[in-house]
Amino acid sequence: xxxxxESGGGSVQSGGSLRLSxxxxxxxxxxxxxxxxxxxxxxxxxxxAAIEPDGRTTYADSVKGRFAISRDGVKNTLYLQMNSLKxxxxxxxxxxxxxxxxxxxxxxxxxxxSWGQGTQVTVSS
Numbered sequence: 291x292x293x294x295x296e297s298g299g300g301s302v303q304s305g306g307s308l309r310l311s312x313x314x315x316x317x318x319x320x321x322x323x324x325x326x327x328x329x330x331x332x333x334x335x336x337x338x339a340a341i342e343p344d345g346r347t348t349y350a351d352s353v354k355g356r357f358a359i360s361r362d363g364v365k366n367t368l369y370l371q372m373n374s375l376k377x378x379x380x381x382x383x384x385x386x387x388x389x390x391x392x393x394x395x396x397x398x399x400x401x402x403x404s405w406g407q408g409t410q411v412t413v414s415s
Contacts, residue, residue: 292316292387292404299383299409306375310409312368312385320363323388323400326370328381328411337395338383339370348398352378375413382408 293315302308316322325340339359340348347359358371368385389403 292322292389294385294387294404294406296383296385296406296409299411301412301414302375304376304413304415306413307371307373308375308411310370310372310383310385310411312370312406314366314368314385314387316366316387316404319366324359324361324368325386325388325395325398325400325402326359326368327384327386327395327402327405328379329384329408330381333381335384335395337398340398340400341368342400350397372411375411377413377415380411380413382410384408 295313298310321343323342326338327335328338329335338350341359341361356374360369384405386402386405388400392401392403
């Protein structure tokens with residue numbers, strides 16, 4: 291069972307940056323695919339970015355070139371650097387860990403079944 295705690299959300303103006311962090315407590319963290327999901331009011335949860343154990347990354351088209359996912363195996367922490375933020379990036383962001391039988395969030399290549407409480411990101415124009 292994974293325990294995930296997100297932080298780093300906040301309110302910024304369009305064009306600004308934020309760095310989200312996720313403290314991960316899960317056995318075999320280094321062998322897990324990890325990711326970030328987001329959910330805006332009235333919309334379904336969607337995949338933002340994923341990073342596999344070998345470091346390969348996948349991004350949603352809407353964030354390519356602006357967001358970067360990374361992981362620290364020593365600190366058991368997952369990050370999401372978000373640059374050039376847009377109002378449409380406003381959402382609750384969730385850190386997620388893969389789980390057999392979990393859900394797909396295209397175009398991310400992992401099944402996610404564990405996530406934290408989320409951290410709110412609000413981008414104003």
